[in-house]
Amino acid sequence: MLNSKDRGFCLNSLQDEAKHIFLEKFSSGQYKTEQLKCLCGKMNDVLVAKFDRYGIPINTLICKNCGLMRSSPYYTCDTLINFYKEEYRPLYVSNSTCSESKFLQRTLYGENIYNKIKKYIKLKHNKVFEIGCGSGGILNAFKKIGFTVHGCDYAVDYVQYAKSNNINIDIGSYETLTKYGQADCLILSQLLEHIPNPIDFLKSIKCLLDETSILYIEVPLIENIANIYNYDIFSYLQNAHVFYYSIDTLKELLKNSGYKIIKAEVGVRQNEFGYVICSVNDKCSNDKYCTKNHFNSVIKKINNFENKYKSKKHQKDRMKICIFGIKISWRIKHKGG
């Protein structure tokens, strides 16, 4: 298990208050957790950490049977619904309003997604959908290119903001999109890692796709601890994430949920998350989650990142001065190491 002492985020007063309220609700019994089995059905794990980046107590485990990393015990369904309504945004975004700059930033991000997927899009419906689209910045990029766009999200003020920008967004789950038929491309950007039953979810959303459609899934992969989280696993771990996929375990999940992988990238540039482009695999009919064991490779990656983080921190902690042209450096001692 990794030691979280002096790790993770410094919280501002709004975040600190949200965290306090969240933890109080567990003490009073209003919020509850339950054991969550791995997708492979096993509960035979290695404990990686006991806290997330906000200092919230939550166990992160890696399954010895398949290598999938998850949070368990995890929040019950009722707890999650309330958490996303009440504390999630003050804790994560540290405000609850949309802004034009964020919308435009997401539009640029959407253009970036389009560049990655354009050669795989077969124009048939001329439609692009996004589940969990927030204020619709990504969809705005596709709208500007000429697609009809539809999205859904639970956050009412985001949806209203999207409507003020003429983006069609429904309040609710993927089911609100079924009335629009099928899309050429369905986007899930930083959504899948929040979903406690991803196999059922991935199977359900197939009604939005046909044989020519593609599904674009982007998640913060374990590999992204290097390029996005500066090698710090305690910046990566967050209580809203129930599963932490590596590129291999994400591909296994998609195959087991009836998808064919077209392209998979881990993301190496700064701020570039991993993604998979896939399509519906009609021939897949397996009911049992069947996967290779990726435990060794996942543990190895985490240990490598942790070593790199500690050596970078070590470097940073060395004071450097120059006396008469001679470089001298020494290590600053920290309380508690």
Ligand SMILES: [Zn+2]
């Ligand atoms: Zn497993």
